Amino acid sequence: MEQLSLFDDRERYAPLASRLRPETLEEYVGQVHLLGKGKILRQLIERDQISSMIFWGPPGVGKTTLARIIAGATRADFMEFSAVTSGIKEIRDVMGRAETSRKMGLRTLLFVDEIHRFNKAQQDAFLPFVERGSIILVGATTENPSFEINSALLSRCKVFVLKALETKDLERLLAHALKSPKGFGNQAVSLEGEALFAIARFANGDARTALNTLEMAVLNSQIQEDGSIAVTREVLSQCMNRRSLLYDKNGEEHYNLISALHKSMRNSDPDAAVYWMYRMLDGGEEPLYIARRLIRFASEDVGMADSHALPLAVAVYQACHFLGMPECDVHLAHAVTYLSMAPKSNAVYQALLACKRDIRELPAEPVPLQICNAPTDLMKELHYGEGYIYAHDREEKLSSMQCLPDALADRRYYEPTSEGQEAEVKRRLREILAWKEQDRAGERKA
16 A cells, blocks of 8 residues: 655646645644634644544545644654545555554554445454554544444544535635645636635535636636636636535435425424425435425324325325426425425324333233124123224214223323314314213213
8 A cells, every 4th residue: 555645746737626735734724613723633633642533524624634634743654545445455454564563663543535435344344453552543434423433433533523614714725726836826817806705605615626616717718818817707607507515315414404304394484494405306316205204294293283284295296206307396395385384283293102102111901892893702702892882873973982991091192282273173172082071970870
């Protein structure tokens, strides 16, 4: 495995983002919450007290760069490792070299890019060497470590969360690219108006995207007679014709966005709900997945307060199935808006949870004999069905017959709210319970 030099001059023709990669903390942009004066990570680096850690953050925020800066600041051998191209054999080879160095009193800092791509067995291979101190493991991941990294390995690493860069940070980075000899400092490059701000906004917190966009705009602009390069709005517009918002259909952002949609609807905020719904669609989410979640919401959060919500959600699912994207987006917006504005009740959902809890925690009670069928003479002799009252035979279409097991006779799972249509359901249920109690009292007197 090649050991990298931070001062390798072979990047002369490398992309702009590589040429401008910071080499010191002073050059590093962003992550002030970790690297500002007096902050914990900065102190650990300056004191050379680095231990195994995980950098978690979106693409283009400087995870790899920060690891290289740490390598330059620490008195340890530095090796870089990619989870994309390496397997168990390569891990063992590197660990063997690190163990030899440890016995000689040398530390090895191993940087593992995209560590979440390692499977459980590969991650387990690091454990004994991390525990023994043979290596200082620095992993980088765009995925939530809680889900993607083994708990045993995660417990031995400090997790640092790197945030998307702010627009002002990206503007500063772009301005530096225009002035630095490693960037376009040796060329006279001019941009119109608020071009740097526009690129920074377009990059959506990703430094790599910002620098790549600037480089593309400069390289595709005309060279003037005096040798200068003028980046026009037209060229810039072509380089920014579509922004790819962060979205991984199988990763954490998938769950973040569906959570945002669900909670916006629950909070009766149709503007936020439509926004998060379309963020998912724009990121390539399957519309039928969103439609299924809306069906769930219709019963879990709207429920009996508006029982029209469920058939509407089902109809929207069918419309999405018939039409597909892009036409079905308006049907999803229809459902999301309706569900946001509908009265809310989770009484049905709470009844279900309470019932589930009793079934898990209490003995399985027998079905009361009065509501058992008695298809055979033997079952009739054993009193199956004895005492059953057919409600339709009664004028009130009600009976006070007990349908729950004796141990649960007084349970009330469903407690209707006063929201929307459920207010009428609540009134009706109170009448039913009062009638049954009166009927039982009359039977006891008789």
